[in-house]
Amino acid sequence: MTTDTRSTSSRLRHDPLVRGLGWASALLGVPQVAAPAGFARALGVGDAPRHRSATTAVGVRELAAATGLLGRPHPAWLWGRVGGDLMDLTMLARALKNHDGRGLGRTVAAAAAVTALTATDVYAAVTRTRRSTPMELTAATTVTRSPDEAYTLWRDVERLPEFMVHLDEVHVTGPRTSHWRVGAPFGKTVEWDAEITQEVPGQLVAWRSVEGADIANSGEARFVPAPGGQGTEIRVSLRYELPGGAAGKAAARWFGEEPHQQLDDDLRRFKQIAEIGEVVRSEGAPGGKRARGEFPQHPARPLTEDELKEALS
Amino acid sequence: MKATCWTGRNSVEVQDVPDPSILNSRDAIVKITSTAICGSDLHLVDGYVPTMEKGDILGHEFMGEVVEVGPGIRDGSLRVGDRVVVPFPIACGACASCRAELYSCCENSNPNAGISEKMFGHPTCGIYGYSHLTGGFAGGQAEYARVVLADTNALKIESDLTDEQVLFLSDILPTGYMGADMCDIQQGDVVAVWGAGPVGQFAMDSARVLGAEKVIAIDKETYRLDMAAAQGCTTINFEDTDVRSALLELTGGRGPDKCIDAVGLEATHGASHVHLYDRAKQAVRSETDRPHVLRQAIMSCRSGGVVSVIGVYGGMIDKFPAGAWMNRSLTLRTGQCHVQRYMQPLLAMIEQGRIDPTRIITHRLPLTEAPTGYDLFKNKEDHCEKVVLTP
Numbered sequence: 196m197t198t199d200t201r202s203t204s205s206r207l208r209h210d211p212l213v214r215g216l217g218w219a220s221a222l223l224g225v226p227q228v229a230a231p232a233g234f235a236r237a238l239g240v241g242d243a244p245r246h247r248s249a250t251t252a253v254g255v256r257e258l259a260a261a262t263g264l265l266g267r268p269h270p271a272w273l274w275g276r277v278g279g280d281l282m283d284l285t286m287l288a289r290a291l292k293n294h295d296g297r298g299l300g301r302t303v304a305a306a307a308a309v310t311a312l313t314a315t316d317v318y319a320a321v322t323r324t325r326r327s328t329p330m331e332l333t334a335a336t337t338v339t340r341s342p343d344e345a346y347t348l349w350r351d352v353e354r355l356p357e358f359m360v361h362l363d364e365v366h367v368t369g370p371r372t373s374h375w376r377v378g379a380p381f382g383k384t385v386e387w388d389a390e391i392t393q394e395v396p397g398q399l400v401a402w403r404s405v406e407g408a409d410i411a412n413s414g415e416a417r418f419v420p421a422p423g424g425q426g427t428e429i430r431v432s433l434r435y436e437l438p439g440g441a442a443g444k445a446a447a448r449w450f451g452e453e454p455h456q457q458l459d460d461d462l463r464r465f466k467q468i469a470e471i472g473e474v475v476r477s478e479g480a481p482g483g484k485r486a487r488g489e490f491p492q493h494p495a496r497p498l499t500e501d502e503l504k505e506a507l508s
Numbered sequence: 509m510k511a512t513c514w515t516g517r518n519s520v521e522v523q524d525v526p527d528p529s530i531l532n533s534r535d536a537i538v539k540i541t542s543t544a545i546c547g548s549d550l551h552l553v554d555g556y557v558p559t560m561e562k563g564d565i566l567g568h569e570f571m572g573e574v575v576e577v578g579p580g581i582r583d584g585s586l587r588v589g590d591r592v593v594v595p596f597p598i599a600c601g602a603c604a605s606c607r608a609e610l611y612s613c614c615e616n617s618n619p620n621a622g623i624s625e626k627m628f629g630h631p632t633c634g635i636y637g638y639s640h641l642t643g644g645f646a647g648g649q650a651e652y653a654r655v656v657l658a659d660t661n662a663l664k665i666e667s668d669l670t671d672e673q674v675l676f677l678s679d680i681l682p683t684g685y686m687g688a689d690m691c692d693i694q695q696g697d698v699v700a701v702w703g704a705g706p707v708g709q710f711a712m713d714s715a716r717v718l719g720a721e722k723v724i725a726i727d728k729e730t731y732r733l734d735m736a737a738a739q740g741c742t743t744i745n746f747e748d749t750d751v752r753s754a755l756l757e758l759t760g761g762r763g764p765d766k767c768i769d770a771v772g773l774e775a776t777h778g779a780s781h782v783h784l785y786d787r788a789k790q791a792v793r794s795e796t797d798r799p800h801v802l803r804q805a806i807m808s809c810r811s812g813g814v815v816s817v818i819g820v821y822g823g824m825i826d827k828f829p830a831g832a833w834m835n836r837s838l839t840l841r842t843g844q845c846h847v848q849r850y851m852q853p854l855l856a857m858i859e860q861g862r863i864d865p866t867r868i869i870t871h872r873l874p875l876t877e878a879p880t881g882y883d884l885f886k887n888k889e890d891h892c893e894k895v896v897l898t899p
Binding site: 337339425426456459460463466467470471472473474475476477478479480481483491492493494495496497498499500503506507 | 511513525526527528529531532533534561562563564565580600601602603604607615616617618619620621622625631634637640643644645646647654656657
């Protein structure tokens with residue numbers, strides 16, 4: 196899993212706080228670089244050469260931060276600002292300690308301002324570092340059906356829960372929209388609306404969750420005639436934006452240790468439905484698509500009436 | 509109903525269990541009239557095949573009368589009252605493997621295909637009473653059984669042949685036949701068969717039917733070699749003879765044209781050091797199977813010949829003689845039997861009297877005495893060759 200920089204970048208680009216901090220960096224950086232002596236005097240720290248060069252260095256750092264935050268925003272720039280703030284506070288503290296009294300009030304005011312700015316930067320960095328980790332799964336199968344037949348079965352999105360283990364229910368809400376419900380751990384359910392983003396009958400169907408889904412996700416299924424008239428090759432890819440933090444961890448656990456295996460199993464069941472009309476059940480795995488979660492399995496012997504009711508529910 | 513259940517390593521009990529019910533629309537329920545204990549059941553019982561669970565019903569050789577059919581059975585293809593033999597591999601008939609008549613590689617019939625895919629690279633079919641690796645289907649050493657996708661997995665018997673004449677169409681007769689079929693036997697061929705158990709006996713009969721001139725049986729049980737000799741086979745007892753030298757002697761130094769391994773993963777060996785080596789590796793799980801027969805067949809086979817493997821292997825083997833196989837242009841052919849491919853032609857051969865499957869039956873027991881049957885068969889007591897159980 197890698198951090199998705201592109202979507203993070205576009206999210207931050209329109210974030211007023213991030214932009215505000217970017218402009219603040221620019222407004223501080225320009226006078227620091229253009230007139231370091233004046234700036235240092237204004238802070239009441241004197242304009243000795245070491246003060247001037249320190250001010251210039253701080254200005255360069257601020258301009259870099261401004262360029263980053265306004266140009267290619269990333270949480271790293273916000274954390275950079277936090278680091279810079281701590282440097283500034285250290286320098287101001289030393290200045291206060293060794294102060295000769297001239298302009299002491301201005302230095303105290305500057306320290307207070309930097310402290311407030313630090314708090315703002317920490318807040319921005321923490322809240323904007325939302326590690327969204329996309330999980331991409333791909334799997335393929337071949338079915339002895341024509342591309343049109345396979346496509347039509349897949350496009351009937353209300354049947355997806357018959358073979359996709361996590362889906363509880365999908366119902367169609369419009370020609371290209373549907374509502375999806377999945378069972379999450381601890382009896383919670385997660386729901387979202389999805390829309391078909393692309394469909395080429397017999398070849399391709401792609402979908403994604405609409406804005407506001409708890410776990411943004413998208414997927415596509417491609418249908419290609421298999422060589423030698425063997426039927427149709429189906430390649431499916433799914434992408435989930437797993438939220439960071441505890442929620443993301445819970446979601447990852449829910450997918451299990453082997454999410455790829457789960458998609459493989461989903462496709463295996465799709466193949467069963469496409470080729471023989473239903474998902475095969477055994478006494479050991481009577482729950483059909485829930486079979487994988489049933490380990491250790493029911494012994495390979497007939498089920499009692501109660502077990503049967505539960506398995507077929 | 510009563511059913512033969514696996515209750516732990518080397519432990520089998522007849523227990524009361526619920527009656528089977530329809531789980532899929534193309535299921536049928538069969539009232540079992542005859543069922544048998546197979547050599548591969550022994551591999552399950554003694555724990556060599558993983559994924560067994562306590563309480564699993566054993567048995568994949570069974571036949572009986574249809575008492576219920578699911579709503580998805582095609583009109584008229586199977587009716588209540590039909591007398592059927594059930595092939596052990598569950599085949600859907602619709603996937604690419606089934607269309608190519610590779611029924612035991614069916615891509616749809618194993619709900620636990622993910623596990624078998626991990627072990628074998630690609631999934632394999634569902635099998636009744638044969639661990640959860642093959643789907644966790646209840647077996648047929650019971651009073652009733654559910655037949656899955658029954659319209660493609662039940663051979664109707666419409667003549668008045670007895671149960672004992674047709675029961676073995678479920679597994680061992682087609683398995684033995686496929687062993688010989690894969691050899692591509694030419695007139696005049698010498699065929700050596702390792703293992704004179706039920707499958708080996710049928711491989712010998714089939715080799716003869718397919719045109720072999722000389723059939724050599726290799727085993728250590730004198731009574732089993734005697735059964736083969738009664739059919740006109742030459743015999744080698746590996747306990748008192750070096751097999752390779754004996755085969756060279758019998759074939760004028762050429763080696764058998766075709767070799768059939770009807771033993772598989774639990775081979776015993778005359779030379780104790782080799783046997784100890786494999787037992788030790790098996791014990792520490794660095795080798796799961798003891799491939800002694802496979803090694804010997806490859807080393808013995810004539811250059812350009814065929815080694816046909818129908819004995820069951822489950823995992824990894826060691827010291828595979830790849831050099832002999834490659835340098836001497838050997839063909840290695842194998843597979844769990846594609847029973848559905850052979851049932852009709854073999855039924856016809858039984859009707860014509862060309863093959864008599866009943867000759868191997870040595871013990872007939874009521875289902876309730878299945879554990880006794882397992883003991884007899886496993887320990888080769890009382891000259892046990894094949895046990896048929898009747899509920």
